[in-house]
Amino acid sequence: MLIRTSPRWALPESEATPESLYLDRRALLAGMGVAGAALAAPAMASTDVKQLAALKSRRTHSAGEDPTPLLAVASYNNFYEFGLGKDDPAANAHTLKPSPWGVRIGGLVKKPFVLDVDRYISQAALEERVYRMRCVEGWSMVIPWLGVPLSTLVAFVEPLSSAKYVRFTTLADRKQMPKIGFPTLDWPYREGLRMDEAMHPLTLLTVGLYGRRLPNQNGAPIRLVVPWKYGFKSIKSLVAIDFVEQQPLTSWNQSAPREYGFYSNVNPAVDHPRWSQATERRIGEFGKRDTLPFNGYAAEVAGLYRGMDLKRNF
Numbered sequence: 001m002l003i004r005t006s007p008r009w010a011l012p013e014s015e016a017t018p019e020s021l022y023l024d025r026r027a028l029l030a031g032m033g034v035a036g037a038a039l040a041a042p043a044m045a046s047t048d049v050k051q052l053a054a055l056k057s058r059r060t061h062s063a064g065e066d067p068t069p070l071l072a073v074a075s076y077n078n079f080y081e082f083g084l085g086k087d088d089p090a091a092n093a094h095t096l097k098p099s100p101w102g103v104r105i106g107g108l109v110k111k112p113f114v115l116d117v118d119r120y121i122s123q124a125a126l127e128e129r130v131y132r133m134r135c136v137e138g139w140s141m142v143i144p145w146l147g148v149p150l151s152t153l154v155a156f157v158e159p160l161s162s163a164k165y166v167r168f169t170t171l172a173d174r175k176q177m178p179k180i181g182f183p184t185l186d187w188p189y190r191e192g193l194r195m196d197e198a199m200h201p202l203t204l205l206t207v208g209l210y211g212r213r214l215p216n217q218n219g220a221p222i223r224l225v226v227p228w229k230y231g232f233k234s235i236k237s238l239v240a241i242d243f244v245e246q247q248p249l250t251s252w253n254q255s256a257p258r259e260y261g262f263y264s265n266v267n268p269a270v271d272h273p274r275w276s277q278a279t280e281r282r283i284g285e286f287g288k289r290d291t292l293p294f295n296g297y298a299a300e301v302a303g304l305y306r307g308m309d310l311k312r313n314f
């Protein structure tokens with residue numbers, strides 16, 4: 001599971017940060033081992049954590065194009081717990097308290113535990129991955145995320161053979177999230193992946209962007225990033241990750257099943273019932289560009305869906 005190959009999107013060694021600047025995977029796993037017991041331990045000052053994160057990261061993926069400026073990444077968002085407008089999250093998300101923060105990881109696993117996010121960030125072998133992101137509404141960005149492949153965590157908790165899917169849950173706290181009083185969705189925001197999607201090396205458990213911790217509006221302190229799927233699958237501000245047997249009910253699929261499927265792979269050939277998905281507007285660019293199957297990651301992920309009718313399983 002942890003074997004690393006050298007896929008097309010891996011950068012040559014010469015472009016990566018020197019080895020001495022980041023901890024290895026064993027250190028990460030050791031860190032996660034103590035995390036469960038240490039949730040109550042004092043959190044590191046977030047400034048320290050931010051600096052550590054920047055130091056230990058190395059760029060392992062490049063999108064082959066310039067990232068969208070930080071200002072746009074952090075000011076044009078979807079985060080409905082803070083409002084429906086694109087600028088609402090940046091204006092309202094200051095009420096979210098991202099530290100200390102625990103993520104409960106359990107369900108059908110041998111080793112459930114609570115991830116202390118501050119500790120995790122200080123110990124994890126963070127990678128910088130510049131991914132193309134495509135929102136279901138037709139806009140896209142290129143974002144330099146900081147994170148660790150979700151597969152590392154999955155391997156650590158040792159899922160039982162009955163675990164076929166992973167369910168992700170966002171915080172739902174009215175005090176910190178002013179708009180969950182509105183029935184926009186059935187809160188908490190929930191998402192899900194099939195086990196092989198969760199284990200795919202592109203799937204990133206993300207704690208930062210642009211070399212710093214996640215801004216609140218981008219899903220602080222920890223979120224999922226799945227670059228070949230529409231943005232709504234990349235659930236923010238996680239508090240629980242559960243391994244389950246049945247395909248989990250997800251918030252968007254539950255609220256509008258004809259519009260938002262469980263898979264939601266980026267697919268220019270399958271229109272949204274109310275608009276085309278064939279093109280997209282890259283934030284910061286004039287005009288539109290063609291949307292690529294699997295958001296340009298087909299060579300890496302198309303095999304996950306071999307034999308499936310992607311028009312039916314949208």
Ligand code: MTE
Nearest residue numbers: 077078079080135170189231232234235236
């Ligand atoms: N996660 C939660 N909890 N709540 C949300 O409203 N919006 C999703 C996704 N994750 C959302 C969420 C959608 S529709 C998109 S396009 C991306 O977050 C946007 O992520 P970004 O603001 O970091 O670009």
